[in-house]
Amino acid sequence: MIPAAEISQGSLVAEGGMFSVVESLEKTARELGVHNVFMSEHMKQNLNQIFRNIKVSDDPSFYVFCPRETDPGSAPEGGDTISVIVPVGHLHRKNKGQWESIREQVRQRVLDRLEQEGLRDLSRHIKFEKCLMPETWEKKYHLAVFGSISHFILQMGYFRPHNRHRTFRNLYFTGGSTHPGNGVPLVLMSAALTSERIIKEQQNVQ
Numbered sequence: 001m002i003p004a005a006e007i008s009q010g011s012l013v014a015e016g017g018m019f020s021v022v023e024s025l026e027k028t029a030r031e032l033g034v035h036n037v038f039m040s041e042h043m044k045q046n047l048n049q050i051f052r053n054i055k056v057s058d059d060p061s062f063y064v065f066c067p068r069e070t071d072p073g074s075a076p077e078g079g080d081t082i083s084v085i086v087p088v089g090h091l092h093r094k095n096k097g098q099w100e101s102i103r104e105q106v107r108q109r110v111l112d113r114l115e116q117e118g119l120r121d122l123s124r125h126i127k128f129e130k131c132l133m134p135e136t137w138e139k140k141y142h143l144a145v146f147g148s149i150s151h152f153i154l155q156m157g158y159f160r161p162h163n164r165h166r167t168f169r170n171l172y173f174t175g176g177s178t179h180p181g182n183g184v185p186l187v188l189m190s191a192a193l194t195s196e197r198i199i200k201e202q203q204n205v206q
Helices: 043-051 099-116 134-141 184-205
Strands: 017-025 035-038 062-065 080-088 126-132
Touching: 017 099, 017 134, 062 099, 080 099, 099 134, 126 134
Parallel strands: none
Antiparallel strands: 017 080, 017 126, 035 062, 062 080
C-alpha cells in the first residue's frame, strides 16, 4: 500500500465532476430524440461556475439520452427511460457536505428546462429516479467520473502523470489521469500502453 502522504493531487488541476440522473417515465417523451444537448444561455457564466467557483450554474448545460428509438425494450410500452448528465464542479473541499442541496438545485433546473422545451408536467410522470453526484461515484464506486485531471497545456503529453510511480517502481497506473488522457478511447489506450510496459519490463527483469 502507498503511504497516505504519497497520495496527493498536489498542484494538478482537476477536471469538472458530473451529476447524473436516470428516470423511468410513465409516458413517452416524444419531444426527445436519442441524443439531446441543451446549452446554457449564459455559457461563460456556466463554465466559470464549474471551473473557477467549483459549483454549478443556475442555468446549466446538460445532455439527455433517450434510447427508445434504437432500443424499444429500454422501457415498457407507453413509457420511457432517460439519462441526464450535467457537468458540475469537481470534488473540492468547499463542496463537502453540500452535495445534497446541490443535487436538488441541479435536478430542479433540469426539470424546469425540459418543461420549457415542451415536456409538460414531466415531474408528475416520473415513476423511478436515481441520482448520482460526484461524491456518490467516489464513495460507492471509487471513481471520479469526469473528475480526472484537466487537459491544459501543462497537463498534456509529457507533462501528464506517467504510468509508473516514480518511487515505487512496481506500481503502475492506468485511467483518465495518466497517459494519454481522459475519455473512453484514451483510457482504453492507457490500459494497453500500461499493459505493454509491464510485460516488457517484466521480461527484462527475467
